[in-house]
Amino acid sequence: MEAWLDMTLVLVVLLGLFMIGSNRLGAIIQIFGLQSVVLGTIPFLMYFSKIEIHIVIVSLVAMVLKGFLMPYFLFWAIRHVSIRREVSPLIGFGSTLFLSGFLIAGSFILSSRLIFPYPVMSDFIIPASFSTIMMGFLLLISRAKAITQVVGYLVMENGIFLFALLLLEKTPLLVEMGILLDVFVGALVMGIVVNHISDHFEHTDTSHLTVLRD
Amino acid sequence: MNLFLTSWYVLMAASFLMLLSARVKKICGYLFLSSLIFSCLTGLVSAIHVLCFNTPEVFRPHWQFPFGEFYIGIDALSAFFLLLFFVLMLAAGIYGYGYLRDYAGKRSLGAHYCLYHWLSASIMLTLVAKNAVLFLIGWELMTVSAYFLITFYDEKESVRKAGYIYLIATHTGTFCLLAMFLLMGSRAGSMNFDQMMAVPFSPSLVVVLFILALIGFGVKAGFIPLHIWLPHAHPAAPSHISALLSGAVIKIGIYGLIRFILIVKHFPLGCGILLLVIGAVSGVGGVLYALGQHEIKKLLAYHSIENIGIITLGLGMGMMGQAFNQDTVAFIGYAGALLHVFNHAVFKGLLFLSAGSVIRTTHTGEIDHMGGLLKMLPWTGYLFLVGSLSICGLPFFNGFISEWLVYQALLGGVFHFDIHGIIFSCLGVASLALIGGLAAYCFAKAFGAIFLGKNRSKEDCHYKESSFVLCGPMVGLAVICAWIGLFPSMMVSFSLQAAQAIMGITVPLGMEETILDPLLKVTSVLWIAVFIFAILFILKKSLLKTRPVRETETWSCGYAMPSSRMQYTASSFAAPVLRIFRTLLVFQIKTPKPKKHFPAETSLSSSVLDASEYLFFRPILYLIKKLSRKLNWIQSGHTQRYLLYIFFFLLTLLIWKLH
Amino acid sequence: MAQKILAIISLWLHLTFILVSSPFLLGVIGKTKAFFAGKWGPPLFQPYYDIAKLLRKGCVYSTTTTWIFRAAPMIALAAVLVSGFLVPMGGFNAPAQFWGDVILFVYLFALARFFIILAALDTGSSFEGIGASREATFSCLSEVALFLNFTALALISKNLSITGLVGGGVSLPWQIIGPALTLVVISFFLILLCENSRIPVDDPATHLELTMIHEVMVLDHSGVDLAYILYGGAVKLFVLGSFLMAILIPFKTQNIFMDTGIFCSGMTGLAVAIGVIESVMARLRLNRVPYFLISAVIFAVFALIITLVRGGH
16 A cells, blocks of 8 residues: 555655646646545555545545545636736746756655654655645745646645655544634635635736735 | 986977978978877876876985985876876877878978977977976976967967967966965975975965965966866867867876875865865856857867866765765775876877867857868768767767766765765765766757758768878777777776776775776666667668668658758757756847837847856956056166166165165 | 687677567557557558568769768667667577677667667758657657666666566566565656557657657658668667566466466567557657656656665665
8 A cells, every 4th residue: 555655645746747847727727626536545555454434534525625526626726817817827837847856856865854753654655745834835935826826836736745644643623624714714805805806907917916005 | 217207309309300300301200200209109008007006106316406306207187187198199199190190391390390399399298297397397388388289370360369369368377376386395394396296384374385286286277267278279270189179188187286286185065065066167168158159169178177067076975075084985086087088088088189170170169150061071980979978978989987976976075974064965876967968958959069960051062081191090099989888897907996096096996996897887778778669760761671762852841942051050059958058147138129110130149158267257357557667667768777676676675675 | 619609699689689579569559549549550560561662772872972971871770789789588588798788788878879869960851850859859858867777776686687677587576675676667768658659658650750859850761761760660669668677577387388488478468559559649748758758767866765765774
């Protein structure tokens, strides 16, 4: 099972890379959905021998919410405000790809310094979660469109989710659900904001929000 | 040793005689040629003698002076550098004699020849000096005589400027060297290298010394970002001098660095890593800048920086190997670096000489104005091709062998070092792979734009191939390229000898065979390739015997009026890759915005600016200039006031001393 | 003496195997594409017929060209064929294997490419210049990825000859280091697509010169030269593919015929996979191809990291 767990974790990171490399909003959202679904299977692989209802609920909710609902919602936003379907990068694709390569390496180095109090199922989990968080950040920093901002937040959440899986047995279900709800509401608010930006400015390029400063 | 001294004395004597006989051009020229050939051959024999029998030689005239003694000696390391220097000096000298024949009567060639000998003699002195002061004397003489050689065309503003940049840059380096040798000398109590080797230096002092050495020797060798003089000086100089600059003078920087490593011996790991990173940066940066250049000699100058990068990668692996106590890796690293020093001298010399032959016939250095020269200058063209194949490290030629050794050292590091070592070795592998790919790109561009296709400036031009005096030395260098590429054993064992001198231990038994064995297998595989090529050639010949072979225009996809101006230029050929790396380069494309509908004319120009020159040195120099202007009031022009300054200065000294 | 004769025989066997079977892959790719397009398509052996036909034709040379244009196809084909000697193919062990032959492997491809590019520039046609420039750009990046992959494999197998790199008969530790090997395989596959100018990097079937990469470089070649170039392309695909197979098929049955059979079916599978990709994907916009290759580099880096973490250092 551990070999499969490793593979899945690598796949999660690779999907993050794909998100950074792709230049279509639709593709980014789809890949995000896929990443969430793949993440949803990880709890089963991690706690293969001792599956509890608690674990099943968390993973199913995460899968449905982030894998299907959120992408659907984001697609609706794109259709509704008729955003141009291309990512507008502030930093070029090549540079961000290279940067994410360094970030992956960095997260491996970081996690080798981090001593985790419990035994970990695979030594890839922490690096994978770090690199997913960092790639989410990278998406936030380097892309201009509001939709990519939302996706960036969601990818970061995916990374946090992955880290939280390590503590799944220790944290109550309620906390998990609370986080997921927070994210969902956050995304909803962002969606509404996106809508309003497009109503007022006729585009959703967040770089134009700089005119709002003092 | 006697042979070496003879060669040196002959050079010096000939240089003075040439000054005296400068009026009689014939005699002066013959004197130059005969003394050059004689001293090169005797010097070569002495260097090869040391390398073959591994017997270091010392010559002590018992010339004492405070803190040391002037004496010289040839060990394997010196001999290796002498070997490459004599080869290059011979080729460049003979070429130079032919190259400058047009200027007979217009310029004082006697002075030029004399300075050529001075440069050679000073390089020889630097290479054999066993004393820091003697080393610095040789170093300075080399710098100054090279300055006069670079500014041969001194009527041009740009040449004079290039000369100044060269002089200032190298003197900044010399300043660091002076500080370094003084620190070492004060620690050792003597300026002799042998005494310096005997004392241990404290680790913190080693780091300081290493930084000083990196700056001091790095300016000469052309490490990025200290390389700025190279791309100015190389195009300014006559071609044979560029060849000597690129092949020998900058190598003296590498020699100095190696001599320093040999003297200090024990370095922390960080120094090796630093050297490796400098190598990677110089290599990749050099080749990227080369891609952005469209003046042939400037392009070649940047390629020198690239190759210095490869050499430094090897040296870095050597130092890291020593730090990790992995002698095999260290040996291969040093040997690869040294062999690349030799190879670079040979193929870069060849490239500069053939570039000179192109410039001499076309009277331009701009690649984008050339094209189709292979048909008119077949010798120059094919020799340039040999040089290109060698510099790209492609099989069959010498560049491949030395890059192979550097790869072997890097991959050895991947196997034998700890995790930090492995990370940096992988970095080295990646950068060397990138360097290889980009170098091939750049020389496809250069060779393609200069020699292939049609001429871009004139549709029907007729140039004459250069004379035998120019082609002969080039052929010699090309033969050496192919010889090392196909029969590498002798030069590899020579470079191992020199590496042995650096490490101070003998090569473990059987290691030479383990290094040479894969190389010999490579050459046998290459012979099979030649065999298959021959079969394919015969097959083609026999198939075409009965078939029609026609000659016609190039297919231009149906366009009715193709012109040679429509060919792909070197700038457009290089543009895609420059665009990919534009975050690392200052790559600018300028085109005016169209003003009205159907604009009648427009223009487009692209340029790659040297980041370290434009973003680092120029702002700093600008700042210094601004600050010094503030202090302008000190220089008032009144003699009385200057006397006042002197008085104050003396007074201060007196008070300070009596205090 | 007997050993030498044996070595020569194995060399010739290897050469014949490569020569005979390499165009077949192109045929399979073509058939797969035709299947997806709902057509019957050209016969499986069409590439053989093409090469045979071209070999029987005369040549047309441009007056602009020089000796380089005429020699380049032969040099390229010879270099690529020799690089095949370094790779084991199923039951056929590599006739030449020594420490560091990976370096030679990469540089032989570089040599072939260098001369094809020069030949393209030799014609003086602006279209061929475009193609040459693109080919050179992409190959720079793919070379880096290739070397990083080799380094990762070398770290795994502690060896540096191609045979040893892919296990040398001993299967690679897929159990422990599976993710790294998977990444290497993906990265290598991307390189393979790029080096052989397949979709999504280059479309071998386009008819607009401005968009082509490899095909436009050989516009002016004809007759025997074109046959050599086509053959060279097929051999290149075959050699790179067989390297991929050597990683993917991590076991040996010790039965030469069995091994070769498995190898051949694997290669056919590879060709089908390429055909499927060509049918379902569009080619990338030209300015996005570098990102494709950069991702190959990053996959290789990722594989290296995983190897370093898991390799027991």
